[in-house]
Amino acid sequence: xxxxxxxxxxxxxxxxxxxxxxxxxxxxxxxxxxxxxxxxxxxxxxxxxxxxxxxxxxxxxxxxxxxxxxxxxxxxxxxxxxxxxxxxxxxxxxxxxxxxxxxxxxxxxxxxxxxxxxxxxxxxxxxxxxxxxxxxxxxxxxxxxxxxxxxxxxxxxxxxxxxxxxxxxxxxxxxxxxxxxxxxxxxxxxxxxxxxxxxxxxxxxxxxxxxxxxxxxxxxxxxxxxxxxxxxxxxxxxxxxxxxxxxxxxxxxxxxxxxxxxxxxxxxxxxxxxxxxxxxxxxxxxxxxxxxxxxxxxxxxxxxxxxxxxxxxxxxxxxxxxxxxxxxxxxxxxxxxxxxxxxxxxxxxxxxxxxxxxxxxxxxxxxxxxxxxxxxxxxxxxxxxxxxxxxxxxxxxxxxxxxxxxxxx
Amino acid sequence: xxxxxxxxxxxxxxxxxxxxxxxxxxxxxxxxxxxxxxxxxxxxxxxxxxxxxxxxxxxxxxxxxxxxxxxxxxxxxxxxxxxxxxxxxxxxxxxxxxxxxxxxxxxxxxxxxxxxxxxxxxxxxxxxxxxxxxxxxxxxxxxxxxxxxxxxxxxxxxxxxxxxxxxxxxxxxxxxxxxxxxxxxxxxxxxxxxxxxxxxxxxxxxxxxxxxxxxxxxxxxxxxxxxxxxxxxxxxxxxxxxxxxxxxxxxxxxxxxxxxxxxxxxxxxxxxxxxxxxxxxxxxxxxxxxxxxxxxxxxxxxxxxxxxxxxxxxxxxxxxxxxxxxxxxxxxxxxxxxxxxxxxxxxxxxxxxxxxxxxxxxxxxxxxxxxxxxxxxxxxxxxxxxxxxxxxxxxxxxxxxxxxxxxxxxxxxxxxxxxxxxxxxxxxx
Numbered sequence: 003x004x005x006x007x008x009x010x011x012x013x014x015x016x017x018x019x020x021x022x023x024x025x026x027x028x029x030x031x032x033x034x035x036x037x038x039x040x041x042x043x044x045x046x047x048x049x050x051x052x053x054x055x056x057x058x059x060x061x062x063x064x065x066x067x068x069x070x071x072x073x074x075x076x077x078x079x080x081x082x083x084x085x086x087x088x089x090x091x092x093x094x095x096x097x098x099x100x101x102x103x104x105x106x107x108x109x110x111x112x113x114x115x116x117x118x119x120x121x122x123x124x125x126x127x128x129x130x131x132x133x134x135x136x137x138x139x140x141x142x143x144x145x146x147x148x149x150x151x152x153x154x155x156x157x158x159x160x161x162x163x164x165x166x167x168x169x170x171x172x173x174x175x176x177x178x179x180x181x182x183x184x185x186x187x188x189x190x191x192x193x194x195x196x197x198x199x200x201x202x203x204x205x206x207x208x209x210x211x212x213x214x215x216x217x218x219x220x221x222x223x224x225x226x227x228x229x230x231x232x233x234x235x236x237x238x239x240x241x242x243x244x245x246x247x248x249x250x251x252x253x254x255x256x257x258x259x260x261x262x263x264x265x266x267x268x269x270x271x272x273x274x275x276x277x278x279x280x281x282x283x284x285x286x287x288x289x290x291x292x293x294x295x296x297x298x299x300x301x302x303x304x305x306x307x308x309x310x311x312x313x314x315x316x317x318x319x320x321x322x323x324x325x326x327x328x329x330x331x332x333x334x335x336x337x338x339x340x341x342x343x344x345x346x347x348x349x350x351x352x353x354x355x356x357x358x359x360x361x362x363x364x365x366x367x368x369x370x371x372x373x374x375x376x377x378x379x380x381x382x383x384x385x386x387x388x389x390x391x392x393x394x395x396x397x398x399x400x401x402x403x404x405x406x407x408x409x410x411x
Numbered sequence: 412x413x414x415x416x417x418x419x420x421x422x423x424x425x426x427x428x429x430x431x432x433x434x435x436x437x438x439x440x441x442x443x444x445x446x447x448x449x450x451x452x453x454x455x456x457x458x459x460x461x462x463x464x465x466x467x468x469x470x471x472x473x474x475x476x477x478x479x480x481x482x483x484x485x486x487x488x489x490x491x492x493x494x495x496x497x498x499x500x501x502x503x504x505x506x507x508x509x510x511x512x513x514x515x516x517x518x519x520x521x522x523x524x525x526x527x528x529x530x531x532x533x534x535x536x537x538x539x540x541x542x543x544x545x546x547x548x549x550x551x552x553x554x555x556x557x558x559x560x561x562x563x564x565x566x567x568x569x570x571x572x573x574x575x576x577x578x579x580x581x582x583x584x585x586x587x588x589x590x591x592x593x594x595x596x597x598x599x600x601x602x603x604x605x606x607x608x609x610x611x612x613x614x615x616x617x618x619x620x621x622x623x624x625x626x627x628x629x630x631x632x633x634x635x636x637x638x639x640x641x642x643x644x645x646x647x648x649x650x651x652x653x654x655x656x657x658x659x660x661x662x663x664x665x666x667x668x669x670x671x672x673x674x675x676x677x678x679x680x681x682x683x684x685x686x687x688x689x690x691x692x693x694x695x696x697x698x699x700x701x702x703x704x705x706x707x708x709x710x711x712x713x714x715x716x717x718x719x720x721x722x723x724x725x726x727x728x729x730x731x732x733x734x735x736x737x738x739x740x741x742x743x744x745x746x747x748x749x750x751x752x753x754x755x756x757x758x759x760x761x762x763x764x765x766x767x768x769x770x771x772x773x774x775x776x777x778x779x780x781x782x783x784x785x786x787x788x789x790x791x792x793x794x795x796x797x798x799x800x801x802x803x804x805x806x807x808x809x810x811x812x813x814x815x816x817x818x819x820x821x822x823x824x825x826x827x828x829x830x831x832x833x834x835x836x837x838x839x840x
Contacts, residue, residue, distance in 0.1 A: 015832060025627070025840030030731025038830040075730070185439075185584060194557060194584050196438035196464035198471060206467030 007103045007256045008239035009374045009409065010113075011043035012231035012367075017191040017359030020123050021226040028064055028121045029072045031228050036076040036117065039230040044246065047079040050232070051111035055087045056098030056118040057363035062133045063124050073117060084111075091137035092312060093398030094118065095229070095366025096405030100261060102233050112238040118367030119228040130224055134362070137399045139267045149213050152221060154268050154400040155313035156214025161272055161281055162318065166330030170215060173314035174202035175336050177219045177356055180311060183343060184353025186383035191223050191359030220314040222354075227361030229368040251411055254377045257391070258296025260288035260406040268400040279329040285397060286323045288404035292393070296408035301325045301347060304408070305389035306376060308369040310397045311354040320349070320395055343386070351376065351384040366396040366405065373409045416490040417441040417582075422482075422506055423495035424456035424475065428523050431553035432493055433460040437472040438554070439582045444485045445475050453477060463554045478506075483513040490515075491578075493547070495523040498649060503532055511540045519575055521547040525646075526595035526653055533564040541566035545575055548596055549585075550783045551642070558783025559585040560596045586782040588775040594657040595650055597770045598783040601762045603650045608665040609635040609754060610647075610672060614704045616750065618691045623715040624747050625754045627839030628724040628736065630787025635754075640682035640690035648676050660768075661811050662761050671704040718747050729840035733831070736838060737795040741804060755792065756804050762789040763813030763826075773815045774828045781837050790826035791834040793819065798826070 015031050024030075040047060053073040060066045070085035088097040095118035102114035122130055134151050135144030144150035162168040181197035184190035202219035205211055209218050234242065236250070243250045264271050264284035271282060280286040293300060301307075301324045309324070311317035321332035326340060326347055340346040352358045352372045355365060375381040376389040386392075391410035397403060419436045423429040424445030433456065436443050445460070447453035453475035461469045476485060486492055492510055496502055503522060510520060516539050522532055529546045536544065546562030559579055563572050572589065579585040590596045595603065613621045613636060622634035631638075639647045648668055655666035675681075675690070682690030693700040693709050700709035720743030727735035740751060762776050770776045777788030793801045798819035805812045819826050827834065 013830075013832060016836065019836050024836060024838075025725070025729055026731065027729050030729060031835065033731040034831045034835040038832045041830055194435075194438070194554060196434065196466040196469060196554075198440075198466075198468055200471045201466050201468030204468055208461070208465040208467050 004107045005109065005235040005237065007106050008234045008236065009254045009256065009370070010045060010232040010234050010239070010242060011039070011374060011378075012229065012371045013039035013042050014189055014229035014364075014368050014371055015227050016189050017225050017227040017361065018193070019226055021121050022123050028060070028066075028119060028228075029075050031226070032072055032117060032119055033076050035228045035230045036073070036115065039232065043232050045113070045232055047077040049113055050080070050083070050115050051113045052102070052105055053080070053083055053085040053115040053117065054098040054102040055085065056089075056094035056096070056116070056367060057087060058089060058091055058094050058120055059133055059136065059362070060121070062136070063130075064121050069119065073115065089363070090403040091398035092310065092360070092362050092365055093396050093403040093405050094363040095368070095370070096396040096407070097366070097403070099231075099233070099366060099370055099407075100259065100405065103256060103259070106233055106235045109235070112235040114233045115230060116233060116367055116370075117228065117230050118361070118364030120361035120363040121226045122224045122361060123226050127224065137402075143267055143269070151400070152216040152313065153213035155315045156216040157268060158281070158313075158319060158400070159215050159315040162315070162330070165281065168318070169333070171203060172333045172336045173215075173220055173318060174199055176311065176314040176317045177202040179342055180317075180350055180354045180357040183351055183384060184357025187352050187358055188382070190353040190357050191225055192353065192357050216313055216315070222312045222356045222360035225359035225361040227359055227364045227368065229364050229371050231367055231371050231374065254374055254409050254411050256407055257410050258292040258294065258298070258408040260291030260295070260404070262288040262291070262404045264402050264404070266399060266402050271401055280323060282319060282323065282401040282404070285319070285395070285401050285404040288406040289324055289393075289395060292406035292408050296410075298391070298408065301393065304347065304391055304393045306348040306351060306386040307393040307395070308352060308372050309349055309354065309395045310365070311350060311356050312360060312397075314356070316397065316401075317349065317354065319401070324393065324395070343384075348386050351381065351386050353384075369394050369396055370407065370409070373407070377410055418489045419491040419493055420444045420446060420485045420489040421493045421495060422446055422478075423497070425452035426456075426495055426497070427459075427551060428549065428553065429495035430456045430459035431463055431551065432495055432523065432549060433457070433473055434463040434469065434554045435549070435583055436493070437469050438464055439584070441472065441491075443473040444481070444489065445473060446478055446482055446485065447475075448478055450475060450477050463552065482509065486510050486513045486518075487515060490518050492518055492520045493523065494521065498524060498527060500527050500531060503527070504535075507532060507536060507540070511536045514540070518543060519571060520544045521575065523547060523549055526599050526650055528594070529562045529564045529592045533566065538566075542568040543571050545572060546592070546596075547575065547579065548598075550598070556783060556785070557584060557586050558598065558779050558781070559587050560598060560779060560783070561587055561589045562592050562596055563589070564592060586778055588779050589771060590775070591769045593769040594654045597765055597776060598779040599650050600654060600658075600769065601758070601765060601776070601780060602784045602786070603647065603654065604662050604665050604761050605754065605758045606635045606639050606647065607651045607668065608757060610639060610669050611665070611667070612750065612754075613691075614669055614671065618701050618704065619712060620715050624718070624721060624751050626721070628721060628728055629740065629751060629755050630792060630837050632785035632837070632839065636691040640692055642682070643684050644672055644676050644681045644690055648672060661764070662757070665757075669704065671707060674707065719743075720748055721751075725840045728838040731835065733835065733838045734795045737792060741796045741800050752804055753808055756801070756808050756810055758786075759789040759792055759801060759816070760805050760810035760813060763815050764811055766813065766815060773826055777827060781834060785837060787837040788827055788834055790828070794825045794827050
């Protein structure tokens with residue numbers, strides 16, 4: 003029988019840090035997060051049997067590949083540990099989680115550390131924008147474009163506009179909600195920044211248009227960050243619960259997952275979905291699969307969602323793709339305030355990628371850590387009251403790799 | 412006391428702290444009124460606040476006005492009155508007398524003083540004023556540095572104190588400690604002790620050498636003398652002189668302002684804010700000159716010869732092995748290492764000996780040093796080098812062993828209450 007995959011907790015770095023200014027090699031903060039994660043989850047280094055590292059582009063940002071090997075630098079006990087590194091752009095963290103889950107389900111290992119990490123503040127914004135272009139079909143849609151991803155996600159908004167109509171004020175509201183939520187998250191990059199709906203609506207010296215309909219306030223952040231979680235088999239989780247005086251049922255599990263890939267080029271995605279009610283049907287299918295595997299009928303059975311708001315348009319897309327509204331009616335959820343804290347289905351209590359920050363390869367792991375915190379009631383000031391089952395969506399590229407999870411007890 | 416409603420008047424809107432505070436309050440959704448002597452100065456403050464917040468729309472929340480036309484009316488309807496005037500007690504008292512006559516009875520009145528007597532400012536004011544008055548010391552620049560000290564005066568009502576702390580923590584995202592009303596409070600008392608001691612040592616050892624030996628690798632975002640240039644020699648002098656005049660503690664000698672700084676301030680060398688005159692460093696384009704404190708002249712900056720233990724500490728920090736860096740500091744041999752230990756252990760000893768006198772707890776000292784100064788929390792330094800080793804090093808340097816360190820050494824417990832993620836950012840390579 004396949005073992006369920008339990009989550010034992012973890013830790014993340016403060017996403018407001020600038021590792022370059024600290025003079026740090028990324029391994030420094032990977033060590034910090036891994037050590038803190040083991041302390042918080044009360045796991046000994048010798049109990050970890052494998053490690054999976056999600057990272058997008060350390061070769062570009064830090065001139066370093068094979069990041070999995072750096073996990074051995076955390077503790078001498080890890081010498082010889084089986085490790086691997088995973089890459090699927092902004093979904094790298096989720097792919098690492100899926101690979102670690104598969105290890106546990108297959109019975110190869112009883113515990114796995116999953117690390118997500120990206121160091122991005124090593125280069126200026128134009129160079130970084132170009133690096134991010136490698137998450138698209140670089141040669142066809144990104145080469146020579148100043149900020150390719152804002153341009154692509156601006157076009158996602160345009161596609162909504164064309165099919166259903168889209169007012170930019172809804173995007174501004176999404177931005178303001180994420181910034182506002184981030185103020186309650188002690189690790190959020192923007193927790194001390196100023197943002198208001200009015201500011202997100204207007205274009206000005208400090209809120210310039212980056213590409214198409216995307217302004218600075220519509221964008222997620224350039225972030226140095228890492229997050230670490232531990233996954234475990236039922237066998238290990240049962241022993242772990244026992245020694246901590248807990249019930250096994252008190253430890254969250256990955257109840258369901260979905261994983262789909264769409265054509266990497268944005269134009270092909272759009273062409274493919276022309277007659278589909280959903281603009282990104284593969285993303286929709288990943289979500290539906292996660293619901294099906296979790297045995298839930300739909301979004302109304304979730305307490306909240308951590309979603310992939312690399313731009314306000316991607317969160318706008320997530321609203322109808324999760325089924326909160328009918329396709330094309332995401333604006334209704336915004337008008338009714340459903341996605342806000344304390345409402346029907348809070349989205350991104352953490353502040354999401356816009357508010358909490360978006361260290362590309364770390365994001366999926368950070369989301370999973372936040373989802374874990376929500377369902378264990380340990381999210382502090384950004385806790386969704388009574389949360390027992392949470393959804394998560396992490397996408398790589400312009401909706402290319404979609405990973406969805408349902409986590410609960 | 413009910414939670415404070417979201418309206419604030421800022422006095423001294425044209426100063427750095429006034430504009431920074433406006434950005435912080437507006438960022439939390441407060442309606443802010445920025446007052447200055449003249450309208451264009453208040454408006455300049457608003458522009459500075461917009462730049463700090465990087466938000467054109469800050470003006471949605473902020474209005475500008477003058478003391479002459481608007482103070483009485485605005486103070487009467489504000490829930491918070493935040494004073495950020497120049498550090499002159501007479502000036503502050505004059506404004507508080509005016510505020511006392513017009514404020515709403517339940518409004519909070521706060522001074523942003525970085526170390527003057529809070530009780531002295533409240534003296535002579537009405538009962539209601541004194542009950543609602545306290546110090547809220549934001550560090551510069553407040554939209555980036557979140558460490559904040561709250562200083563009640565003897566008559567501050569406990570519920571007012573709690574409401575102020577709740578506002579700062581819950582709405583303004585500050586890392587708050589409550590301190591006693593002693594000169595320079597906790598952060599500046601400790602921080603300026605260390606910086607002035609380094610400035611004294613620079614007379615004998617040289618500026619560039621000192622900033623290298625006790626540089627960022629010892630747990631600080633910026634080397635000490637460069638930090639004095641950043642805060643300004645005039646501000647440094649004011650804080651150090653104030654502590655020296657009003658405190659007699661074990662580090663009294665460290666608060667003697669070096670004569671060369673006294674001369675520099677008189678001549679108008681105030682650090683980074685007077686670029687042509689310079690401070691410890693003088694920059695023109697790409698060229699950097701460094702002060703020779705003995706002669707008062709400037710010489711071309713030359714990076715000091717690398718020293719083994721300093722370079723090894725940097726490499727440890729770069730890789731996140733902060734315990735390795737502290738072990739290196741503790742065990743290195745030679746006069747340079749002695750000098751570095753004198754400053755770092757002097758910091759640990761002085762900071763943790765303030766517990767009970769001005770700070771409530773070790774954890775409060777750690778909080779304000781790491782979030783107000785971006786320096787490694789002293790409790791974490793002790794844990795990283797080992798409390799027994801810290802006791803031994805303090806004793807060897809003739810420094811008072813703080814009771815908390817002595818107890819940690821005896822009982823084998825840790826001093827710092829957080830984890831490595833909470834202090835890692837304060838160790839630089």
